[in-house]
Amino acid sequence: MAEQLICRNVTLGYEGIPVTKGLDFTVSSGDYLCILGENGSGKSTLIKALLGLIPAMEGEIVRSEEISGGVGYLPQQTVVQKDFPASVREIVRSGCIKKAGLRPFYSKAEKALADENMSRLGISELAGRCYRELSGGQQQRVLLARALCATSRILLLDEPVTGLDPRAQGDLYELIADLNRSGVTMIMVSHDVSAVRYASHILHIGSREQLFFGSRQDYLNSRLGKSFLITETGSDSEAREEGTSAAAPEEPEKSGVSAKTAAAAAAGAGVLAAGIGAAIHAYVKRGERNDR
Amino acid sequence: MIDKILYYFEFPLVRYAFIVGLLIALCSSLLGVSLVLKRFSFIGDGLSHVAFGAMSVATVTDVTVKQVASGDNAFARWLTDVIEKTNSMVIVLPITLVAAILLLRTGQNSKIKGDAALAMISVGSLAAGYMLINMFSASANISGDVCSTLFGSTSILTLSLSEVWLSVGLAAVVIGVFLIFYKQIFAVTFDESFAQATGVKANAYNLLIAVITALIVVLAMSLVGSLLISALIIFPALSAMRLFKSFKGVIICSAVISVVCAGSGLIASILFSTPVGSTIVTADMAAFFIFTILSKILRRS
Numbered sequence: 001m002a003e004q005l006i007c008r009n010v011t012l013g014y015e016g017i018p019v020t021k022g023l024d025f026t027v028s029s030g031d032y033l034c035i036l037g038e039n040g041s042g043k044s045t046l047i048k049a050l051l052g053l054i055p056a057m058e059g060e061i062v063r064s065e066e067i068s069g070g071v072g073y074l075p076q077q078t079v080v081q082k083d084f085p086a087s088v089r090e091i092v093r094s095g096c097i098k099k100a101g102l103r104p105f106y107s108k109a110e111k112a113l114a115d116e117n118m119s120r121l122g123i124s125e126l127a128g129r130c131y132r133e134l135s136g137g138q139q140q141r142v143l144l145a146r147a148l149c150a151t152s153r154i155l156l157l158d159e160p161v162t163g164l165d166p167r168a169q170g171d172l173y174e175l176i177a178d179l180n181r182s183g184v185t186m187i188m189v190s191h192d193v194s195a196v197r198y199a200s201h202i203l204h205i206g207s208r209e210q211l212f213f214g215s216r217q218d219y220l221n222s223r224l225g226k227s228f229l230i231t232e233t234g235s236d237s238e239a240r241e242e243g244t245s246a247a248a249p250e251e252p253e254k255s256g257v258s259a260k261t262a263a264a265a266a267a268g269a270g271v272l273a274a275g276i277g278a279a280i281h282a283y284v285k286r287g288e289r290n291d292r
Numbered sequence: 293m294i295d296k297i298l299y300y301f302e303f304p305l306v307r308y309a310f311i312v313g314l315l316i317a318l319c320s321s322l323l324g325v326s327l328v329l330k331r332f333s334f335i336g337d338g339l340s341h342v343a344f345g346a347m348s349v350a351t352v353t354d355v356t357v358k359q360v361a362s363g364d365n366a367f368a369r370w371l372t373d374v375i376e377k378t379n380s381m382v383i384v385l386p387i388t389l390v391a392a393i394l395l396l397r398t399g400q401n402s403k404i405k406g407d408a409a410l411a412m413i414s415v416g417s418l419a420a421g422y423m424l425i426n427m428f429s430a431s432a433n434i435s436g437d438v439c440s441t442l443f444g445s446t447s448i449l450t451l452s453l454s455e456v457w458l459s460v461g462l463a464a465v466v467i468g469v470f471l472i473f474y475k476q477i478f479a480v481t482f483d484e485s486f487a488q489a490t491g492v493k494a495n496a497y498n499l500l501i502a503v504i505t506a507l508i509v510v511l512a513m514s515l516v517g518s519l520l521i522s523a524l525i526i527f528p529a530l531s532a533m534r535l536f537k538s539f540k541g542v543i544i545c546s547a548v549i550s551v552v553c554a555g556s557g558l559i560a561s562i563l564f565s566t567p568v569g570s571t572i573v574t575a576d577m578a579a580f581f582i583f584t585i586l587s588k589i590l591r592r593s
Binding site: 051053070071073075078079080081084085086087089090091094095097098100102104105106129130133143146147150156 | 329330331472473474475476481482484486487490533536539541542
C-alpha cells in the first residue's frame with residue numbers, strides 16, 4: 001500500500017511553545033486511522049498541521065503526490081451553520097471551490113461531481129432542501145459529500161458524531177466505514193471510544209506526547225488500550241452519552257448571544273426610525289421563541 | 293399624485309438622489325446577508341459611529357485650517373478651495389476602513405472580546421465626535437449639524453454630479469467584487485474552517501468583506517445618516533431569510549426588497565416631506581413584517 005502521509009518525529013505548537021512532541025506515524029492509502037486523546041491533548045493542533053495550516057516546529061510532515069491537492073475536511077459544526085439558509089446543492093458544490101479557482105461560477109464537470117457525490121451518500125433527493133431543515137445526521141452527510149468534492153483520496157473527520165443521537169451515530173459510522181472500503185483513506189479524530197471498532201489503526205496522544213501508534217489489534221492488546229477503554233467508558237453507550245452532553249452546553253449559549261445581537265441591532269435601528277422599534281423587538285423575540 | 297412625482301423628477305437633484313439611493317440600498321443588502329449570517333449585524337452600527345467621529349474630525353480640521361489660511365494671499369485661497377472641494381470623504385473613508393479591519397480582526401478569535409471592542413469603539417467615537425464638534429465648530433447651528441449627520445436629513449437631495457459619480461463608481465466596485473467572489477464569500481460565510489482547509493484564503497476574504505462594509509457605511513451616511521445604516525444592512529437580509537431557503541434566493545430577494553423599499557421610501561419622503569432616512573427604514577421594517585407574516589402563513593399551509 002502506498003504511503004500517503006508520513007509524520008517523522010513531529011513537534012507542534014504555537015509561538016515557540018510546544019503542545020505535542022514526538023508524533024511519529026504513517027498513513028497509507030486505504031487506512032482508517034482513529035486519533036484518540038483527551039481534551040487539550042493537542043488534537044486540534046494536529047488537525048491544523050495535517051491540513052497544512054500550521055507548520056511543524058520540528059520534524060517533518062511528508063505528503064505523497066497523490067494528496068498534494070489537499071485533504072478533504074469535515075470540520076465540527078459551528079453555530080453559524082445551524083440556521084444557515086442554503087440549499088444542499090449549494091453547499092456540496094462549494095466543495096469544488098479550489099478546483100474552480102477564481103472562475104466566478106462552477107463548471108459543468110464540477111456540478112456533475114457534486115451530483116455524483118450526493119448520490120454516493122444517498123442525499124440526491126435532498127438536493128433542493130434547505131440545510132437548516134435537515135436532521136443532524138443528514139447535515140453530516142451533506143458536509144461529507146462536500147469534503148468528497150474537494151478530494152476523494154483522503155478525508156479528515158473532526159469528531160463527526162458529536163451531537164447526534166445514538167442511532168444516527170451508528171449510521172454515520174457505517175457510512176464512513178463504507179466510504180473507507182471503497183478506497184477513501186480516513187483520518188478520524190474522536191474521543192468516542194466506539195470509533196475504535198471501525199478503525200484499522202489507532203493513534204493515541206497524551207497531554208504532551210504520542211502514547212501509541214499501531215494497528216487496532218495491537219492497541220486493544222496493549223495496557224494503554226485496555227485501560228483507556230475501561231476507564232474512559234466501561235461501555236459504548238456511556239461514551240456516547242458523554243460525548244453529546246460535553247458538547248451540548250456551549251452551543252445554545254453562543255447562538256443565544258448572537259441571536260440577541262442580531263435582534264438588538266434590528267431593534268436599535270427601529271427605535272430611532274419611527275419609535276415603534278420596541279414593538280418589533282418584542283415581535284422578533286417572540287418569533288425566535290416560536291422558531292425554537 | 294403621479295403628476296406630482298413626475299414634476300419632482302424633472303429636477304436633476306431628485307434624479308441624483310434616486311440613483312445614489314437605489315445603488316446604496318442594493319450594495320448594502322448584498323453584503324448584509326453575509327454579515328448577518330456571520331453574526332456581524334452590529335458591525336454596520338459600530339462603523340457608522342466611527343464614521344460620525346471621523347466626520348466631526350473632518351469638520352473641525354476644515355474649520356481650523358480655514359482659520360489658519362484666512363490670509364489674503366493666493367496660497368490661502370487655494371487651500372480653502374481644495375478643502376471645500378475634496379469634502380470630508382478623504383478623512384472619513386480611511387478612518388472607517390481602518391476601524392472595520394481592526395474590528396473584524398478581533399472578532400475572529402474571541403467572540404466576547406470582539407463584542408466589547410465594537411461597543412467601546414462605537415460609543416467612544418460617538419462621544420469624541422460630538423465633543424470635538426461642540427468645542428471647535430464655528431457653525432451657528434451645532435445641534436442641526438449633528439442631527440443631520442446622525443439622521444441623514446436632506447443631504448441626499450443636495451448631491452453634486454461629482455458625488456453621484458463617486459457613488460456610482462464605489463457601488464460598481466462593490467457589486468463587481470461581490471459577483472466575482474460570490475463563491476468564496478459563500479464558502480467563507482458558511483464554513484470558514486473548511487474554506488481555509490481547502491486552500492481558500494479565508495482571512496483575505498474576511499478583510500475584503502470588512503473593506504466593502506466600510507465603503508458601504510461611508511456611502512450610506514449621506515442617505516440615511518450614521519445612526520440608521522445598520523437598518524439598511526440587516527432588515528432586507530432578515531426579511532429575505534424568513535422566506536427563502538437557498539443562499540442565492542436570499543441574496544436576490546434581499547436585493548429586491550432593499551431597492552423597492554429605498555425607492556418607495558424616497559418617493560414617500562418627497563411626497564409627504566418626511567425625513568428621507570427614517571422613511572426608508574420604516575419601509576424596510578414594513579417589509580420585514582410582511583415577510584414574517586408570509587412565512588408564518590406558508591409554514592402553516
